[in-house]
Amino acid sequence: MMADAARYNVDRGAQIIDINMGCPAKKICNVMAGSALLRDEPLVAEILEAVVRAVPATPVTLKIRTGWDRENRNALRILKIAEESGVRALAMHGRTRACGYGGEAEYETIKQVKAAARIPVIANGDIDSPEKARAVLASTGADAVMIGRAAQGRPWLFREIEHFLNTGSHMLPPPVSEIREVLLDHLDDVYLFYGRQAGVGIARKHISWYTRGLPGSAFFRHHMNQLPTVEQQRRAVNEFFLALSDDNERLPATSQPEVATGDTPCEELAA
Ligand SMILES: Cc1cc2nc3c(=O)[nH]c(=O)nc-3n(C[C@H](O)[C@H](O)[C@H](O)COP(=O)(O)O)c2cc1C
Incomplete structure:
Protein backbone atom coordinates (compact mmCIF):
# COMPACT_ATOMS: atom_id res chain seq x y z
CA MET A 1 0.00 0.00 0.00
CA MET A 171 18.47 39.95 11.47
CA LEU A 172 16.16 42.84 12.22
CA PRO A 173 12.58 41.67 12.91
CA PRO A 174 10.45 41.46 9.75
CA PRO A 175 8.56 44.59 8.59
CA VAL A 176 4.90 44.58 9.68
CA SER A 177 3.92 45.25 6.04
CA GLU A 178 5.66 42.03 5.00
CA ILE A 179 3.89 40.00 7.69
CA ARG A 180 0.55 41.41 6.54
CA GLU A 181 1.27 40.32 2.96
CA VAL A 182 2.61 36.90 3.96
CA LEU A 183 -0.39 36.20 6.19
CA LEU A 184 -2.95 37.35 3.59
CA ASP A 185 -1.27 35.12 0.97
CA HIS A 186 -1.24 32.27 3.48
CA LEU A 187 -4.97 32.77 4.14
CA ASP A 188 -5.73 32.72 0.40
CA ASP A 189 -3.89 29.40 0.14
CA VAL A 190 -5.87 28.01 3.09
CA TYR A 191 -9.22 29.06 1.52
CA LEU A 192 -8.18 27.57 -1.81
CA PHE A 193 -6.97 24.30 -0.34
CA TYR A 194 -9.72 23.63 2.23
CA GLY A 195 -12.59 25.52 0.60
CA ARG A 196 -14.01 28.82 1.83
CA GLN A 197 -16.19 27.52 4.66
CA ALA A 198 -13.75 25.07 6.25
CA GLY A 199 -10.92 27.45 5.38
CA VAL A 200 -12.27 30.25 7.59
CA GLY A 201 -12.23 27.91 10.60
CA ILE A 202 -8.78 26.49 9.88
CA ALA A 203 -7.37 29.97 9.20
CA ARG A 204 -8.34 31.13 12.71
CA LYS A 205 -5.60 29.12 14.38
CA HIS A 206 -3.00 30.40 11.92
CA ILE A 207 -4.11 34.01 12.49
CA SER A 208 -3.82 33.38 16.23
CA TRP A 209 -0.24 32.16 15.82
CA TYR A 210 0.76 35.13 13.66
CA THR A 211 -0.73 37.63 16.11
CA ARG A 212 0.31 35.92 19.38
CA GLY A 213 1.78 38.40 21.83
CA LEU A 214 1.23 41.47 19.62
CA PRO A 215 -0.33 44.63 21.12
CA GLY A 216 -4.13 44.39 21.12
CA SER A 217 -4.07 40.84 19.78
CA ALA A 218 -6.23 39.22 22.48
CA PHE A 219 -9.12 41.58 21.73
CA PHE A 220 -8.54 41.20 17.99
CA ARG A 221 -8.62 37.39 18.16
CA HIS A 222 -11.83 37.40 20.18
CA HIS A 223 -13.45 39.57 17.50
CA MET A 224 -11.89 37.72 14.55
CA ASN A 225 -12.98 34.29 15.85
CA GLN A 226 -16.60 35.34 15.44
CA LEU A 227 -16.35 36.44 11.82
CA PRO A 228 -18.00 33.83 9.59
CA THR A 229 -16.88 34.77 6.07
CA VAL A 230 -13.66 34.91 4.08
CA GLU A 231 -14.19 38.59 3.27
CA GLN A 232 -14.73 39.60 6.90
CA GLN A 233 -11.80 37.54 8.13
CA ARG A 234 -9.44 38.89 5.48
CA ARG A 235 -10.54 42.48 6.11
CA ALA A 236 -10.06 42.13 9.88
CA VAL A 237 -6.54 40.76 9.42
CA ASN A 238 -5.65 43.48 6.94
CA GLU A 239 -6.90 46.21 9.28
CA PHE A 240 -5.15 44.75 12.33
CA PHE A 241 -1.76 44.78 10.62
CA LEU A 242 -2.35 48.18 8.98
CA ALA A 243 -3.10 49.63 12.43
CA LEU A 244 -0.04 47.88 13.87
CA SER A 245 2.15 49.38 11.16
CA ASP A 246 1.04 52.91 12.16
CA ASP A 247 3.22 52.64 15.26
CA ASN A 248 5.67 49.91 14.27
CA GLU A 249 7.65 49.64 11.08
CA ARG A 250 8.89 46.22 12.20
CA LEU A 251 7.38 43.43 14.27
CA PRO A 252 7.50 44.58 17.90
CA ALA A 253 9.00 42.32 20.56
CA THR A 254 6.40 39.81 21.74
CA SER A 255 6.04 37.70 24.80
CA GLN A 256 5.55 34.45 22.92
CA PRO A 257 5.32 31.34 25.07
CA GLU A 258 8.04 28.73 24.75
CA VAL A 259 7.28 26.06 22.17
CA ALA A 260 7.67 23.13 24.53
CA THR A 261 5.08 22.95 27.26
CA GLY A 262 5.92 21.64 30.72
CA ASP A 263 9.38 21.25 32.14
CA THR A 264 9.46 17.53 32.83
CA PRO A 265 12.41 15.99 31.02
CA CYS A 266 11.40 13.53 28.32
CA GLU A 267 13.31 10.77 30.17
CA GLU A 268 11.02 11.06 33.19
CA LEU A 269 7.86 11.14 31.13
CA ALA A 270 8.88 7.97 29.36
CA ALA A 271 9.67 6.20 32.64
C1 LIG B 1 0.11 19.76 13.95
C2 LIG B 1 1.32 18.91 13.65
C3 LIG B 1 1.35 18.15 12.48
C4 LIG B 1 2.47 17.35 12.18
N1 LIG B 1 2.48 16.61 11.02
C5 LIG B 1 3.59 15.88 10.71
C6 LIG B 1 3.67 15.15 9.49
O1 LIG B 1 2.73 15.14 8.69
N2 LIG B 1 4.79 14.44 9.22
C7 LIG B 1 5.85 14.42 10.10
O2 LIG B 1 6.85 13.77 9.81
N3 LIG B 1 5.79 15.10 11.27
C8 LIG B 1 4.70 15.82 11.58
N4 LIG B 1 4.65 16.51 12.77
C9 LIG B 1 5.77 16.41 13.71
C10 LIG B 1 6.78 17.51 13.47
O3 LIG B 1 7.38 17.35 12.20
C11 LIG B 1 7.90 17.49 14.50
O4 LIG B 1 8.54 16.24 14.50
C12 LIG B 1 7.40 17.76 15.92
O5 LIG B 1 6.41 18.77 15.95
C13 LIG B 1 8.57 18.16 16.82
O6 LIG B 1 9.26 19.26 16.28
P1 LIG B 1 9.02 20.77 16.82
O7 LIG B 1 9.39 20.76 18.28
O8 LIG B 1 9.94 21.61 15.98
O9 LIG B 1 7.58 21.08 16.61
C14 LIG B 1 3.56 17.32 13.08
C15 LIG B 1 3.52 18.10 14.25
C16 LIG B 1 2.42 18.89 14.54
C17 LIG B 1 2.41 19.70 15.82
Missing part, protein backbone atom coordinates in the same frame (compact mmCIF):
# COMPACT_ATOMS: atom_id res chain seq x y z
CA MET A 2 2.79 2.46 0.89
CA ALA A 3 4.62 1.53 -2.30
CA ASP A 4 1.46 2.25 -4.30
CA ALA A 5 1.04 5.57 -2.49
CA ALA A 6 4.64 6.51 -3.26
CA ARG A 7 4.22 5.67 -6.95
CA TYR A 8 0.91 7.57 -7.07
CA ASN A 9 2.54 10.71 -5.68
CA VAL A 10 5.65 10.51 -7.86
CA ASP A 11 3.40 10.11 -10.92
CA ARG A 12 1.77 13.39 -9.86
CA GLY A 13 5.03 15.28 -9.52
CA ALA A 14 6.36 14.51 -6.02
CA GLN A 15 10.12 15.11 -5.96
CA ILE A 16 10.71 13.32 -2.67
CA ILE A 17 8.87 10.71 -0.60
CA ASP A 18 9.14 11.27 3.16
CA ILE A 19 7.84 8.44 5.33
CA ASN A 20 6.50 9.48 8.73
CA MET A 21 7.26 6.94 11.48
CA GLY A 22 7.17 9.66 14.11
CA CYS A 23 3.49 10.42 14.56
CA PRO A 24 2.40 9.65 18.16
CA ALA A 25 -1.36 10.12 17.66
CA LYS A 26 -3.46 7.27 19.12
CA LYS A 27 -5.68 6.95 16.06
CA ILE A 28 -2.54 6.48 13.94
CA CYS A 29 -0.66 4.16 16.32
CA ASN A 30 -3.74 2.00 16.95
CA VAL A 31 -3.62 0.94 13.31
CA MET A 32 0.12 0.21 13.55
CA ALA A 33 1.15 3.33 11.65
CA GLY A 34 3.24 6.37 12.59
CA SER A 35 5.57 5.76 15.53
CA ALA A 36 3.92 2.39 16.30
CA LEU A 37 5.89 1.04 13.35
CA LEU A 38 9.10 1.49 15.35
CA ARG A 39 8.02 -1.54 17.42
CA ASP A 40 8.12 -3.85 14.42
CA GLU A 41 11.57 -3.66 12.85
CA PRO A 42 10.98 -6.38 10.19
CA LEU A 43 7.91 -4.44 9.04
CA VAL A 44 9.97 -1.22 8.90
CA ALA A 45 12.46 -2.99 6.61
CA GLU A 46 9.66 -4.39 4.46
CA ILE A 47 8.02 -0.98 4.03
CA LEU A 48 11.23 0.92 3.32
CA GLU A 49 12.47 -1.64 0.80
CA ALA A 50 9.11 -1.70 -0.99
CA VAL A 51 8.87 2.09 -1.19
CA VAL A 52 12.46 2.59 -2.37
CA ARG A 53 11.93 -0.11 -5.02
CA ALA A 54 8.65 1.46 -6.15
CA VAL A 55 10.16 4.89 -6.91
CA PRO A 56 13.78 4.21 -7.91
CA ALA A 57 14.38 7.68 -9.39
CA THR A 58 13.01 9.58 -6.37
CA PRO A 59 14.78 10.09 -3.02
CA VAL A 60 12.99 8.38 -0.12
CA THR A 61 13.58 9.84 3.35
CA LEU A 62 12.42 8.69 6.77
CA LYS A 63 11.24 10.53 9.87
CA ILE A 64 11.34 8.77 13.24
CA ARG A 65 11.28 9.34 16.97
CA THR A 66 14.08 7.98 19.17
CA GLY A 67 11.99 4.86 19.81
CA TRP A 68 8.71 3.64 21.23
CA ASP A 69 9.61 4.34 24.87
CA ARG A 70 12.71 4.64 27.03
CA GLU A 71 13.18 0.87 27.23
CA ASN A 72 12.86 0.56 23.49
CA ARG A 73 14.98 3.31 22.01
CA ASN A 74 15.88 1.53 18.80
CA ALA A 75 16.81 4.50 16.60
CA LEU A 76 20.27 3.06 15.89
CA ARG A 77 18.79 -0.19 14.56
CA ILE A 78 16.21 1.74 12.53
CA LEU A 79 19.06 3.81 11.06
CA LYS A 80 20.82 0.65 9.86
CA ILE A 81 17.58 -0.75 8.41
CA ALA A 82 17.00 2.57 6.63
CA GLU A 83 20.51 2.68 5.19
CA GLU A 84 20.31 -0.91 3.98
CA SER A 85 16.95 -0.19 2.36
CA GLY A 86 18.28 2.75 0.36
CA VAL A 87 16.72 5.57 2.39
CA ARG A 88 18.59 8.79 1.59
CA ALA A 89 18.20 10.85 4.81
CA LEU A 90 16.88 10.37 8.33
CA ALA A 91 15.05 13.03 10.37
CA MET A 92 14.82 12.39 14.11
CA HIS A 93 12.53 13.95 16.68
CA GLY A 94 14.31 13.73 20.04
CA ARG A 95 11.40 12.20 21.92
CA THR A 96 10.06 8.67 22.24
CA ARG A 97 6.48 7.91 21.31
CA ALA A 98 5.69 7.61 25.02
CA CYS A 99 6.84 11.21 25.48
CA GLY A 100 4.18 12.53 23.12
CA TYR A 101 4.95 16.24 23.07
CA GLY A 102 5.68 16.48 26.80
CA GLY A 103 8.92 17.35 28.50
CA GLU A 104 11.94 18.46 26.55
CA ALA A 105 13.44 16.84 23.49
CA GLU A 106 16.76 15.07 24.13
CA TYR A 107 19.54 15.25 21.59
CA GLU A 108 21.93 12.57 22.92
CA THR A 109 20.25 9.79 20.91
CA ILE A 110 20.37 11.98 17.79
CA LYS A 111 24.10 12.48 18.40
CA GLN A 112 24.65 8.70 18.66
CA VAL A 113 22.68 8.07 15.49
CA LYS A 114 24.57 10.79 13.61
CA ALA A 115 27.90 9.28 14.72
CA ALA A 116 26.88 5.92 13.27
CA ALA A 117 25.19 7.21 10.12
CA ARG A 118 26.31 7.09 6.50
CA ILE A 119 23.28 9.12 5.37
CA PRO A 120 22.45 12.74 6.37
CA VAL A 121 20.76 13.09 9.76
CA ILE A 122 18.33 15.93 10.48
CA ALA A 123 17.78 16.89 14.13
CA ASN A 124 14.28 17.85 15.24
CA GLY A 125 12.43 18.78 18.41
CA ASP A 126 11.91 22.04 20.33
CA ILE A 127 14.15 24.15 18.08
CA ASP A 128 12.63 27.61 18.36
CA SER A 129 15.41 30.15 17.88
CA PRO A 130 18.64 30.74 15.95
CA GLU A 131 20.65 30.08 19.12
CA LYS A 132 18.89 26.78 19.75
CA ALA A 133 19.45 25.71 16.14
CA ARG A 134 23.16 26.42 16.45
CA ALA A 135 23.39 24.60 19.80
CA VAL A 136 21.57 21.52 18.49
CA LEU A 137 23.73 21.38 15.36
CA ALA A 138 26.86 21.65 17.51
CA SER A 139 25.84 19.10 20.14
CA THR A 140 24.50 16.45 17.74
CA GLY A 141 26.77 16.99 14.73
CA ALA A 142 23.58 16.71 12.65
CA ASP A 143 23.64 17.79 9.01
CA ALA A 144 20.53 19.95 9.31
CA VAL A 145 17.71 20.89 11.64
CA MET A 146 13.98 20.51 11.10
CA ILE A 147 11.50 22.93 12.68
CA GLY A 148 7.80 22.39 13.25
CA ARG A 149 5.78 24.25 15.84
CA ALA A 150 8.08 27.24 16.27
CA ALA A 151 7.46 28.20 12.64
CA GLN A 152 3.69 28.31 13.08
CA GLY A 153 2.81 31.98 12.61
CA ARG A 154 6.49 32.72 12.26
CA PRO A 155 7.66 31.46 8.87
CA TRP A 156 10.51 34.00 8.72
CA LEU A 157 12.23 31.95 11.46
CA PHE A 158 14.01 29.93 8.77
CA ARG A 159 15.78 32.91 7.22
CA GLU A 160 16.58 34.25 10.69
CA ILE A 161 18.27 30.96 11.55
CA GLU A 162 20.12 30.81 8.26
CA HIS A 163 21.37 34.38 8.72
CA PHE A 164 22.50 33.68 12.29
CA LEU A 165 24.32 30.49 11.31
CA ASN A 166 26.09 32.31 8.47
CA THR A 167 26.97 35.55 10.25
CA GLY A 168 26.60 35.05 14.02
CA SER A 169 24.37 38.13 14.16
CA HIS A 170 20.61 38.58 14.28
